[in-house]
Amino acid sequence: MTDNLSIRAIEERLLTRWPETKLEPSLDRIVNVMRLLGDPQRRYRGIHITGTNGKTSTARMVEALLAASGERTGRLTSPHLTSVRERIGIAEEVIDVRAFRSAYSAVGKQAELVDATMRHPLSFFEMTVAMAYRAFADAAVDVAVVEVGMGGRWDATNVIDADVAVVLPVDLDHTDYLGPTTATIAQEKAGIIKPGSVAVSARQSADVAAVLQARARSVGASLVVQGNDFSLLRRTAVEGGQVISVQGLHGTYSNVFLALHGRHQADNAACAIAAAEAAAGRQLDLAAVRAGLGQVASPGRFDVRPGEPLVILDAAHNPHGARALVESLTELAPCRTFAVVAAMADKDVEGVLRELEPVVDVVVCTRNSSPRSIAPAKLAATARQVFGAQRIHVAFNVATAIEKARALAAPLPGRAPDALLLVTGSVVTVGDANRVLPPGPPMGQALPG
Template sequence: MSNQRAANDVLSIAYVERQLFARGPHVAAEPSLDRITKAMELLGVPQRDYRCVHLTGTNGKTSTARLVEAILAESGAHTGRFTSPHLTSITERITIGEQVIDVPGFVSAYTAVTESARQLDAALPDKLSFFEMTVAMAYQAFREAAIDVAVVEVGMGGQWDATNVIDADVALILPVALDHTEYLGTTTAAIASEKAGIIKPGGVAVSARQSPEVARVLKARAAAVGARIFVAEEDFFLHERQVVDNGQRITVRGLHDTYSDVLLTLRGQHQAENAACAVAAAELVLGHALDTHAVRSALARVTSPGRFDVRPGTPTVILDAAHNPHGARALAATLREGSPCRTFAVVAAMADKHVEGMLRALEPAVDVIVCTRNSSPRSLSPADLAWFARQVFGAQRVHLAPTVETAIGLAKRFAAPARHGCVQSALVLVTGSVVTVGDAMRVVPAPAPSAESTDLSP
């Protein structure tokens, strides 16, 4: 009976996923919240039943959402989280109580939203999109689970993103850089203006450290709508940071208290800064100082799959979903902190991304690059990617492979210890897209739960 039930669950998820993707992308010709607003009204506005931290920014949204979620959960809140895109299973987009929603819950949310969608599809010129459906499903699932606080990641932009149908208690804006320029604007100020749309009248906002032009836009938006804004390195601070074998130790001076000598298992300066933002956001949504033990427990256990995701072995494999120059720079900086003797990168990127900028950001930290393609039809071909790579790395450092799996195999052979005389500090890096990392996860096993953290230092 259990095997039959499992088979039915797989069939249900496969069917639901096909139906959702058949609705098309979440980028409409004319930006509007009308469809998602009407859908939520038909569902009884479930997004009003819980508090919310709403996150936007160019990079770091998923990791920071996980950090906020963990801190709130350790503080006693019953949480829900919505993030996108997913890595290997569509159910990853919705979590309840820090656990990926189960199949019956996911199918139930889809069924509830589909009833509303049928009415709207018949009445409106444009049907609900894939993304609008998944947002509505998440908000419905959160109500069904009677959560206290939702942690919601914007899909793209902010002002016109379907998630913005919620009036969040705290808007959290992570670093803003150039990405999705065809939709959001060609300057960081223009992109910041779109992302600032999640700051609501009379609300509260938290901002990461930003460039001066972005900071001006965010502060102007807050002033225009009568919102309070708290800014990293002005109102709250990352005081200390020390790289250790199993991550980094940080001290954060929040808005209500200082949290000292906290182990953060996520690696990199950018993740330490994300953690400081998460602390400030959690303090604001709860309205008081956090319990230091809760902060320490949360940050010591939080993971972010596909974000400097270390898979132990010989060689060690690191999966990172960096997909724009800003993310690639953070990745390169984190790699250099580990000081591997050589790094062999597998890269597959989408054709609409700033590929050359990503490669130039990675080059100082990468010795050899294997160009491939991922499973998305939007993927740049290995030959086209290699053309860009040769401009940056030179021909001798560039190789091609037809798939992510074969590229990982080739990179592992290059990283064999006999070739360069070191074992533990030779790395294979897989990066360029969330889809690329998702493909790699099907090839490179995750460490066992009891596995010790890998030391990346020489």
């Protein structure tokens, strides 16, 4: 019986399955389990989101816009920071324990049947996708906002036939699975664009744009592109976020406060507005846009934590994400920045560090709780090549690295506090920090500077 299992016990059972990093290009397992469940993913409309970075933040913005417009929403994002339940949202709230347990029970029974007939059992990710789609149907959502796990074409989430596909900027990441160039990666991501759907694209390089255009033509989808069909008109950084104006597909939304920082989040917001308009088939109510974006949060993405020094958690794990992080940091008041960095061994660690170097004074190299984490000594060796030996320190884990960074960031004699603590390199790194830091400020609380 699984109906009375604790969340921890369910998570442990899920973790015994194939990890998210072990992939096979097949939808057979997820298709079979969804069929046994009665294809719950066909009982609501869908907005499917892919891209190299920004998927979770954009999903949360789309969710907020639709909820403020009166829709009952489901949201599937990954990975999680501290609890697997975070991946599934119902009506803008993390799925409750009872509903999560019910979804696991329903999917688990059918997964056993599928596992018995397949060469490989359902993976951790396939199970959580099936659970989310079942939970959305049980909760009678109107629309599901779904973030791709990796790529698109072979991603388990792709059993949903979404009315709207969103393709955020495509850059190099997961090249061992998705291909060595942005064009080959775009081929995989374009697989979420379904016949007759609306495809919303961020600004892309020419090679990526050509792939998306070809896919849209081949399946009879309507492709709308940022800069041509909708656009970010202007943005101004302010305390607590930024004020943006967006020309959407059906209307103009002026002077909207966005409770997220950085130019990249303003661009993501423009895509989110276009996606919500495409799903609604009309202009959104300006009050709903302001209500949704004014309260949206994206944990672990330029996530500000109070204290002295101020702490910022950011899950940037590739050079493209680190570049956006650096841009956001430069909008704060000038200060000394002490970075705690832990990354996965299969990532472009040197590329991330080179992006951070101009704005980071000191790096504490450590490891996160994932077995895939690069060893602190190896990370430090790479960091010394980028930053020089004097700016590099080493710690055993994220918690001790944060304490070491706090000590290093102590105010200089005779000077007022002027330091910022940054924790970055991976979602797992941010999750580890999240467990030892105080919670974030109430929505709308301002950043200094």
